[in-house]
Amino acid sequence: MSQGMAQRGASSGPMPGSAGVWLPVAPEGLHVRRWGQECLVFHEPSGETHLLSPLAALLFQGLIAGGGPEMAMVDGALRALDCAGDGELEALARQTLAHLAKIGLARYCAR
Amino acid sequence: MIVADLSPEELRGRLGGAGLSLRVGAYLFRIHSPLEPVARGLALMYPDYPLAPEGEFADFPVRVMPGRFLRRWLQPQARFLANGHLPFKPMPTCQALPLLEWGLNWCVSNKVFDRLVIHSAVLERKGLALLLPGSPGAGKSTLCAALAYSGWRLLSDELTLADLGVPRVYPLPRPISLKNRSIGILKEYAPGAVCSEPVHDTSKGSVALMRAPADSVARALEPALPRWVVFPRYVAGASSDLRPLSRGIAFMRLAEQGFNYGLLGRAGFDALSDLVDGCDCHEFRYSRLEEAVALLGALDG
Amino acid sequence: MSVDSLLIECLLSPERAATLAPAEWESLVCQGQAAGLLGRLLVALESSGRLEQVPPAPRRHLEWTRVVIESQKRAVRWEADCLRRALADLEQPFVLLKGAAYVLAGLPAAQGRLFGDVDILVAREELATAEALLERHGWVGAKPDAYDQRYFRDWMHELPPLRHGARGTILDVHHGLLPVTARLKPDADRLRRAARPIPGEEGLWTLAPVDMVLHAACHLFHEGEFQRGLRDLMDLDSLLRHFGSEPGFWADLIPRAREMDLGRPLHYALRTSACLLATPIAPEVLEASNADGPPALLASLMDQLFLRVLGGGEERADRAAAFFLYLRAHAQRMPPHLLLPHLARKSWRALFGLEADSAP
Numbered sequence: 001m002s003q004g005m006a007q008r009g010a011s012s013g014p015m016p017g018s019a020g021v022w023l024p025v026a027p028e029g030l031h032v033r034r035w036g037q038e039c040l041v042f043h044e045p046s047g048e049t050h051l052l053s054p055l056a057a058l059l060f061q062g063l064i065a066g067g068g069p070e071m072a073m074v075d076g077a078l079r080a081l082d083c084a085g086d087g088e089l090e091a092l093a094r095q096t097l098a099h100l101a102k103i104g105l106a107r108y109c110a111r
Numbered sequence: 112m113i114v115a116d117l118s119p120e121e122l123r124g125r126l127g128g129a130g131l132s133l134r135v136g137a138y139l140f141r142i143h144s145p146l147e148p149v150a151r152g153l154a155l156m157y158p159d160y161p162l163a164p165e166g167e168f169a170d171f172p173v174r175v176m177p178g179r180f181l182r183r184w185l186q187p188q189a190r191f192l193a194n195g196h197l198p199f200k201p202m203p204t205c206q207a208l209p210l211l212e213w214g215l216n217w218c219v220s221n222k223v224f225d226r227l228v229i230h231s232a233v234l235e236r237k238g239l240a241l242l243l244p245g246s247p248g249a250g251k252s253t254l255c256a257a258l259a260y261s262g263w264r265l266l267s268d269e270l271t272l273a274d275l276g277v278p279r280v281y282p283l284p285r286p287i288s289l290k291n292r293s294i295g296i297l298k299e300y301a302p303g304a305v306c307s308e309p310v311h312d313t314s315k316g317s318v319a320l321m322r323a324p325a326d327s328v329a330r331a332l333e334p335a336l337p338r339w340v341v342f343p344r345y346v347a348g349a350s351s352d353l354r355p356l357s358r359g360i361a362f363m364r365l366a367e368q369g370f371n372y373g374l375l376g377r378a379g380f381d382a383l384s385d386l387v388d389g390c391d392c393h394e395f396r397y398s399r400l401e402e403a404v405a406l407l408g409a410l411d412g
Numbered sequence: 413m414s415v416d417s418l419l420i421e422c423l424l425s426p427e428r429a430a431t432l433a434p435a436e437w438e439s440l441v442c443q444g445q446a447a448g449l450l451g452r453l454l455v456a457l458e459s460s461g462r463l464e465q466v467p468p469a470p471r472r473h474l475e476w477t478r479v480v481i482e483s484q485k486r487a488v489r490w491e492a493d494c495l496r497r498a499l500a501d502l503e504q505p506f507v508l509l510k511g512a513a514y515v516l517a518g519l520p521a522a523q524g525r526l527f528g529d530v531d532i533l534v535a536r537e538e539l540a541t542a543e544a545l546l547e548r549h550g551w552v553g554a555k556p557d558a559y560d561q562r563y564f565r566d567w568m569h570e571l572p573p574l575r576h577g578a579r580g581t582i583l584d585v586h587h588g589l590l591p592v593t594a595r596l597k598p599d600a601d602r603l604r605r606a607a608r609p610i611p612g613e614e615g616l617w618t619l620a621p622v623d624m625v626l627h628a629a630c631h632l633f634h635e636g637e638f639q640r641g642l643r644d645l646m647d648l649d650s651l652l653r654h655f656g657s658e659p660g661f662w663a664d665l666i667p668r669a670r671e672m673d674l675g676r677p678l679h680y681a682l683r684t685s686a687c688l689l690a691t692p693i694a695p696e697v698l699e700a701s702n703a704d705g706p707p708a709l710l711a712s713l714m715d716q717l718f719l720r721v722l723g724g725g726e727e728r729a730d731r732a733a734a735f736f737l738y739l740r741a742h743a744q745r746m747p748p749h750l751l752l753p754h755l756a757r758k759s760w761r762a763l764f765g766l767e768a769d770s771a772p
Contacts, residue, residue: 031377195446
């Protein structure tokens, strides 16, 4: 189980460059519950349950919608938070994507 | 037939012979033990429990046996055995009753997989269930005992058994395990309740058991609808403080207390999300029992 | 009738279960649990269409087992997936062994089987690389005891068990089949060279069918763990029944065993499996394997011991027999001067309860 992933653990693991695309993982292994802003994801293959931070939830939503280039994913999430252009948050969003990949909720495809 | 129908000799005869087959909720435990503290404890704590006829299939045949070899004479010990397996280290014979209680909990929390088993006290009022999950020492048993003797029906002080299909929790009424200071506090709060003699120096300190109310034993097959999840925390001298907790956080904390949450996979996730979905969730700091009981009694159905 | 023969009887003839009284069901469930074979019983009952006839109370226990087994299978699949990613940089592919191999390859031996650890085989020359890769991906040594570390590194055919820090799963990394010091010297490289990729599971390999059987036989009679003897024998039986219908399997088995210096363990395995579980083995195969057996007197003694221990039961005599086999298994693995200190350590630990779980 992991909680508030954007706050911790996101710094480890390789950081993919911005040239590639982020893709969703097989949807049949994902089960989602939402309560207001909270987003709970059960990843069936690993048996792990994750409570996503608001930022991670937005990025995850973008992935489910089909994913896309890193820049576009990050921009989309930041705009939804009304924080477009915030450099610190942008870095955090990139880390969060990498972390989502690490726990099996996203795939990165270098081009 | 119930335990109280047996004479002291008959009770000891069964414990030393074919076993004492107790029905607790949906499960049948068969207990073997030649130890006097076990016989005395069962007579005191389980008088109202139904006995199963001999030869019936027991879900959990268990034994509480004396130590082996020299141990038996040097420092008498009790060992808990479930199907030949020894889940705990042996304990001094005087602690045999708490050892049996831990052992019975161990059976249910390690073997039952058609229910989500959560480490949580659970009580009922007007068909609606209140879950009191908590880490050891958070004061859930104390609060649970007070509520069980204040108009709530005790389902369990230790294990919540949640259905995997519908939002429903099942009783497993057993004696409430009180530790250290709460023993005295509860004796004062519920002077009519029957308690076992405290045993000291267990791995959890002093432990005494409080008998489950007869009504709760009689209605041991009657489920309830989960309605509130309250995470209690005893803070000496603090005033009562009941705060809403988000469902997401409550889910994660309940999952952490789930004995088989991880093992059940998706079924566990669905059951727990449904349960949380139908509940108001709170954090609760308390110190004075009367005040705490009044506050929880005022929760909206 | 010895106690566990009820379990064996019902595993072999599930129709017998329909005639059981409640008390007999209770001993059957207890035996099944103790032997780790309740799942096999479930599968046997289900595939013979008898599950419906099981009374509700024991049936509930069988269903509980189903949940555990399904969960373990999911976990094993995920573990294999994590291993594939962690070890992608190895030059020679790692090979899944035992239970994990049965699950990923979809073998009948995985049906109803309980799992403990995941076992893999890596090339001896890549052992250090594999260890470093695993460490980088979150696996850590599970036994901090310095004596155990030395025991495993100097004398064993596997690393001390590794534990994944986040998932808590246990991984056994083998670089050989038998301890370095064992009398028999099967060559693990030959096994790896004959290994096969699992269709549809990129990057995952299993042993060839004959080698899988030899490894199971080796495990059954050379490791010191006889508590799970019957379960391991069921694995072997299932492998033999499954692969037995593949062309060339029986013809290859005995020559391969001799080539690998494993004729004797295979001999014991075939005999015991045929005798206890009625595994269909052609008489000429059994006869050919007899040439690898021990001298007549020892053979009859060993037969009795194996059947008694694998047949289970809690009698004192059985435990004595199990202890004898335990000593024997160790004697085969290590030169005698090493044997005593290790056994002494083990009993010292048992005496002081270091291996038992702590109080709740």
